[in-house]
Amino acid sequence: MFELLFIFITTSTLFYYYLSYRRSRKRLYELAAQIPGPFDWPLIGSAYLGITVGPTKMCDFLVQMLHTLSSPLRAWIGPLLFVFFDKPEHLEVILNSQSCVSKSYVHRFFRFEYGLLHCAPELWRVLRKRLNPSFSSTTIKNFVPTFNVQADKLVQYFEAFVDREAIDLLPKVSSYTLSAALLNLFGVNVRVNDTEYIEQFAENAEKMWLLMFDRIYKPWYYPDFAYKLTPSYRKEKKRIHKLQQLSIEVCTARESMRLKPKQYQSDKTVPMPEILIERLERITFETNEINEDIMLQNVHTFLFASNDTTSNVIATTLLMMAMYPDVQDRVHKEVTHSVSNDVITIDDLPSLQYLEMVIKESLRLVPVASIIGRICERELQVDNWTIPVGTEVFIPILKLHRDKSIWGQHSERFDPDNFLPERCAKRHPYAYLPFGGGIRNCIGMRYAWMSMKIALAKLIRMYEFSTELRLEDIKLIPSLVLLVANRHMMRIKRRKLR
Template identity: 50%
Template sequence: MIELFLVFFTCCSVAYYYLTFRRSRKRLYELAARIPGPFDWPIIGSLHLGVGVTKSRDIFEYMTQFLHKLELPTRAWLGPFLVVAFDHPEHVAVILNSTHCIRRSFMYRFFRFDKGLLMTPDPQHWKMLRKRLNSSFSPLVLKNFAPAFNECADKLISNARDSTRINNNSEHPPQEDPPNAEVLIDRLERMAYETQEIDQETFLSNIDTFMFASNDTTSNVMSTTLLMLAMHPEIQERVFAEVSQVIPTTNFIPQEALSKLVYLEMVIKESMRLVPVGSILGRICEKELTVDQWTIPAGTEVVIPIFKMHRNKAVWGERSEEFDPDNFLPERCAKRHPYAYIPFSGGIRNCIGMKYAYMSLKIVLAKLIARYRFRTELKLDQLKFEPSLILLIVNKHMVRLERR
């Protein structure tokens, strides 16, 4: 009898605290109920939908299929936490340009450099770092990196002479520090000394950030672009023809020539459309934000599925799953919402190193394509992905090199 009473008392207590908890968040639940989404259970919310998914590769496939099935925006409850997903370009523009959505999602806290410019969740900390580092990525400073990029490309080509295959970049040997590493480290040291705004943890976190953003992400885009060209020989030869015409000798590629490599830039952009560096972008909405007919409650995790956005047939047409650099012809871009394509994020917290990335990619790819043909047996629909801090292609032995 006592045991039965204890069970009854426990159940009543749980119910009481649950209802009290919900009542304290009445506004949150009212606004969330107006956003469409899957059925959610009390306490666990929508977590039952992911039962059996354990590996990160499985999680990516599950999330991709889950989001493809749903009409966005949608909401889901991860226990007591509300997550809302948007993929319409106009909605994404409102979110990324709102001062209410500067704070990074909680998922970025799992990475060791969460005090760096890229990952820090604190808006004020980000503003301080961004303001002081903007000048390090000015056009005048970037122009001085051209010789370093050429030197790095020459070293890569020298190493490639003894290689027959290119796998995913996770199997590549460690590379030297990126060309701008010393410049940025010097800038951080001056900031720490002159302003006392940067402690040791922040200093080290930003060094990690720059090493990652300058090296890992760029090499990942480079590997993906070469793979796409290997899958499409006719496009590869068109890029080769452009490089040969614009830069008769690729011993040294000046910055002034890069703007003429129009088709190569289209190829790079299309590669990042199909295989973006990050598959998902996350923000925390700190105050209520109205997006079209919906109001995002304060404290909501807002998810922007870039992988899904970049393959949306309503935006990119029926051939959205195919590799087509013509998607970035000026006339097509003019008809498309600017936030339909966000490989470098967008809005207030866009990527500080976008121009740096394009500059390094163009120089290195132009030198490689001028000297080698790239072959593969893989097809686009055979690619397997694994989400990490960046989106990785996990197929092996992807590309073969042939001297021209």
């Protein structure tokens, strides 16, 4: 008798709290019901759609599904409401709205919650305002000599792989991007010449982001207590520790170099702009706007953001040119014609217009991020739909960049002419979002463009790249950075210098 009474009371209590929970979210459910979407099962919602899809098929699955369904698209994953938008006019509203500045709930899976990439709006506004000058045109033009030196080292490093079997160039390129970041953004030469360490660092980071991303489409791992019981969590902790070790080395090296407040005043007529680490130090140790933990998390963040993203774009652009020798030849001709000596200057970069088109097209087909997410913190009107508070708003950039209504019937083909000025003028500015857009766009766009153009120009001038891979064979793996499952496998041949 007592057992039956206990079961009745427990069931009644749970049912009461469930009804209370539903009533508290009544507005959310009413507005969500007006947005089209697939059938939702109790508890798991729409998660069943991708539950049997492996990592290498997930991108194709999502893109094809979104191609056949309307936008916006509603999907429930457990108690979370996801709404997908891919119309440029809608994206402009969302990405410029103060209601959608917070990053998605799932961003917390990538840790470093106080880093600029993932932090809450209040901290983000402080960091963005203070760190913006470190990525201004005035500041990054001082990085050109370092980019040249490190790119020359990369060219020399590639010499060891000339006329050999195809190799994966991505970890090799990381020796350039990470070394340049350590020198330009952090002002230290820690590990700069240790290519083996840098390649291992890049490989570790890639595996770490894959582990973290895998959690997104396993909603039963969303609660931290459940995830911490899994082997994935234990592997993740080890990989995070390896990533953090380099950040600690950077901060230790900076300890002895740190400028005292009175030394910030330079006797020079035109003082050198403060680099990233100097501004982080200033707002940590002088103004106390952030603490040392937040500073360290931002070192983690910028080590990743300046390396993983840029190295992937450089390697992918080389792969595209290897697939399309005529495009590669045209880039080579432009580089040899536009750059008169071994040093690429700031004035040379605007003349590399076709190279820029090739990079942009590579970013269109293989964007750095396949999808970005925001939390709607206040009701937002987007065309005919009202997005309720608490909605996870997602923008599938990979699908947007291949949308036939925007890019034409051959949107899956590689065509740098997509970025001819006259074609760009006809497209909505939010039809192409390689670095995000709106209020919370990428702080390091100028830095990335300079880094990529200098490295690619030097590599193409010296080497010819070839591959057996074809664009239709490429399989993509969603992660914090979109990855090529086939790897960036290429052969290298030395060009005959004229």
